[in-house]
Amino acid sequence: MNTSARRRLTAAALTVVAVTVGATACSSGSGSAGTKDADGGTYTIWDPYPQFDKSSEWAKLLDVCGKSAGVKIKRTAFDTSDLTNKALLAAQQDNSADVLIVDNPVVSTLAEAGVLTTTDDNKVDTSKVDPNLLAAGQAGGKTYGTPIGANTLALYYNEDVLEKAGVDIASVKDWPSLTAALAKVKAAGKKGITFSAIGTEEGSFQFLPWFWGSGAQLTALDSDQAVSALSLWKGWLDKGYAPNSVINNTQTTSWAEFATGDYAFSENGTWQLANAEKVGFDYGVIPVPASAGGNAAAPTGGEFVTIPVQGDTARYATSQKLVSCITSDENLNYTDKTLSYVAPTSEVQDKQIAANDDLKPWVDAVKAAKGRTSDDLGTKYPKISEQLWKAVQSALSGSASPKDALDSAQSAVK
Amino acid sequence: MNRTTHPPGHRRVPHRKGAAPAAAPAPGRTPARRRPASQQWAAWGFLAPVTLYLVLFYAYPLYRNIDLSLRNYTVRSFVQGNAPFTGLDNFRTVFDDPTFAPALLHTVVFTVVCLVFQYTIGLALAVFFNQNFRLSATLRGLFLVPWLLPLIVSASTWSWMLNSDSGIVNAALGMVGIGPVNWLTSPDWSLTSVIIANTWVGVPFNLVVLYSGLQSIPTSLYEAAALDGANAWQRFWRITFPLLRPVSAITLLLGLVYTLKVFDTIWIMTKGGPADSSTTFATWSYQLGFGSLLPAFGPGAAVGNLLVVTALVFGLLYVRVQRKQALS
Numbered sequence: 001m002n003t004s005a006r007r008r009l010t011a012a013a014l015t016v017v018a019v020t021v022g023a024t025a026c027s028s029g030s031g032s033a034g035t036k037d038a039d040g041g042t043y044t045i046w047d048p049y050p051q052f053d054k055s056s057e058w059a060k061l062l063d064v065c066g067k068s069a070g071v072k073i074k075r076t077a078f079d080t081s082d083l084t085n086k087a088l089l090a091a092q093q094d095n096s097a098d099v100l101i102v103d104n105p106v107v108s109t110l111a112e113a114g115v116l117t118t119t120d121d122n123k124v125d126t127s128k129v130d131p132n133l134l135a136a137g138q139a140g141g142k143t144y145g146t147p148i149g150a151n152t153l154a155l156y157y158n159e160d161v162l163e164k165a166g167v168d169i170a171s172v173k174d175w176p177s178l179t180a181a182l183a184k185v186k187a188a189g190k191k192g193i194t195f196s197a198i199g200t201e202e203g204s205f206q207f208l209p210w211f212w213g214s215g216a217q218l219t220a221l222d223s224d225q226a227v228s229a230l231s232l233w234k235g236w237l238d239k240g241y242a243p244n245s246v247i248n249n250t251q252t253t254s255w256a257e258f259a260t261g262d263y264a265f266s267e268n269g270t271w272q273l274a275n276a277e278k279v280g281f282d283y284g285v286i287p288v289p290a291s292a293g294g295n296a297a298a299p300t301g302g303e304f305v306t307i308p309v310q311g312d313t314a315r316y317a318t319s320q321k322l323v324s325c326i327t328s329d330e331n332l333n334y335t336d337k338t339l340s341y342v343a344p345t346s347e348v349q350d351k352q353i354a355a356n357d358d359l360k361p362w363v364d365a366v367k368a369a370k371g372r373t374s375d376d377l378g379t380k381y382p383k384i385s386e387q388l389w390k391a392v393q394s395a396l397s398g399s400a401s402p403k404d405a406l407d408s409a410q411s412a413v414k
Numbered sequence: 415m416n417r418t419t420h421p422p423g424h425r426r427v428p429h430r431k432g433a434a435p436a437a438a439p440a441p442g443r444t445p446a447r448r449r450p451a452s453q454q455w456a457a458w459g460f461l462a463p464v465t466l467y468l469v470l471f472y473a474y475p476l477y478r479n480i481d482l483s484l485r486n487y488t489v490r491s492f493v494q495g496n497a498p499f500t501g502l503d504n505f506r507t508v509f510d511d512p513t514f515a516p517a518l519l520h521t522v523v524f525t526v527v528c529l530v531f532q533y534t535i536g537l538a539l540a541v542f543f544n545q546n547f548r549l550s551a552t553l554r555g556l557f558l559v560p561w562l563l564p565l566i567v568s569a570s571t572w573s574w575m576l577n578s579d580s581g582i583v584n585a586a587l588g589m590v591g592i593g594p595v596n597w598l599t600s601p602d603w604s605l606t607s608v609i610i611a612n613t614w615v616g617v618p619f620n621l622v623v624l625y626s627g628l629q630s631i632p633t634s635l636y637e638a639a640a641l642d643g644a645n646a647w648q649r650f651w652r653i654t655f656p657l658l659r660p661v662s663a664i665t666l667l668l669g670l671v672y673t674l675k676v677f678d679t680i681w682i683m684t685k686g687g688p689a690d691s692s693t694t695f696a697t698w699s700y701q702l703g704f705g706s707l708l709p710a711f712g713p714g715a716a717v718g719n720l721l722v723v724t725a726l727v728f729g730l731l732y733v734r735v736q737r738k739q740a741l742s
Contacts (some may be wrong), residue, residue, distance in 0.1 A: 382708030
């Protein structure tokens, strides 16, 4: 006791010294969420963009927003998969960030945990946001944040490979014509299609356009339509149109396969646009076709800007200013360009298309996209999704037929 | 000698009474007693860091894990801290889960097969390097590489090499006319693949420990045996193996505890899949607690506790074996 008390005293003394010395320097150390200075103080922002360091435009934007709100910003970037648990732990310790930017399917989970404030409470304006995007952040009639941008999935294709195989991309309209195109590509000695069917949320995300494109609903994983979607993928693997490695592919490895130039198609996201310019062959983008033609609804990706619950409710006013600044038209346009995302509001989308015509198919895809937690699935979605990716893995690896895999998935959800 | 035995004897007193003030009556009775009291304080002082360390980093996390496994945590109750106590419900959930039986089987198979191969290959290499030929030290150093590499590097490399379509292993097999094997993506092969990778990682540990064990066997024994006409095989089974038994026991027991908890290699290579075909208790526990968007902390902690108990049993066995050896 004695020693630890003395040690604590020493630690306290050192802290005092450190604080006095560091007061004029940039924000240092931890615990800034707890510091409540009368004059502005420090506000913490957590985001899932570890690819952006201190010198990035994103970090600078946050600082600018902080300055205009009269506060200092302390930003911490986490890996997306880490952020949910970190946010839950922080909330448990009543040490949440002031502004939290999280992947959209997580919002309903955090809302269920009581971690997030509603837009009624925090006065963030969401009136301009496209309703299909906002739906991912809504549960029980309440809205828990505003999207910073959206991305979704579509099919990238390699023009050279298709030309050699004698495939006209305009002919690819539905599943049979897509499969026929893949058969031609394989006959021409090239590889068909690559996607990610890994046993994580990524796998479900990639399967959903086909799942929804078949007419299936997430509330009935064992429907005939669902079986037809999984059988489509399984058939591609069996016939060698898709490589067996898709079972372990992340979207990044799947992109790396496409970038070799051997593959005709790759199901991938808006965020690969910047990389697509570097692949060294001509590429194009088409929406994922639905089973009987038309476009399948793809799931929306992208993050929500949220304001976690604080013990000190006086902080919300400033947090709201920060969120408004981050999601102002001008800043959204800018941020979504760096993230390679589609903006969540029509006004900014128009600006994006005006600046870059290539974004047109993506903006259309985002408008047709559907939130994973929409339809009031909320926290049911994570359980459904886990069973869905397990079923996909079982079927593709051959340990169960698509029908059996989806049957047991549906019974596990119940 | 006297000095070193003193603190442990004193340690017991404050331990039983629990708090320092309880020891306070000791000073001030007689001048003769003063000295031990101040020594007691000193003993406490020396003891404090390690006690604090043990409590902070062992006792408390363990307590939290047991607590997690005995309560019904949802994300909401996790944050607000009012999860209802549900006794052994989480354990029942885990036992009834269809993943339980395969996970148990995989854990046993993974641990046993890895140990057998690690030990056999490690011993063979140790005997080989004990010959002290030229470059043997350099080669032995090279064999340590798998041990020194961060697991994320070696596991990622293995998963590239074993890739179904672009992996070097399938390319090599293709050259000798063996069709492609879906190492990581077939439920029949995934467990084998992670066992191969983990054996590779574990061989150096066995090599090093067994090699040092071999060094302590006097060469005169081999000379005597050679004079008696024992061949190399007999020398190994009659001298090396029996004399190496204590070292072998420790190597195997430590290896067992290390292998039981292997997580990184499996998670990076297969994520326990496809279709749970390479799921062990370690990956299952992680999968439950952190693998999906909606964490199931309770069952995850329950599986973790099962692992802790198993490791503890073998840990105690290890301590017993060590004590026996110290006595003999």
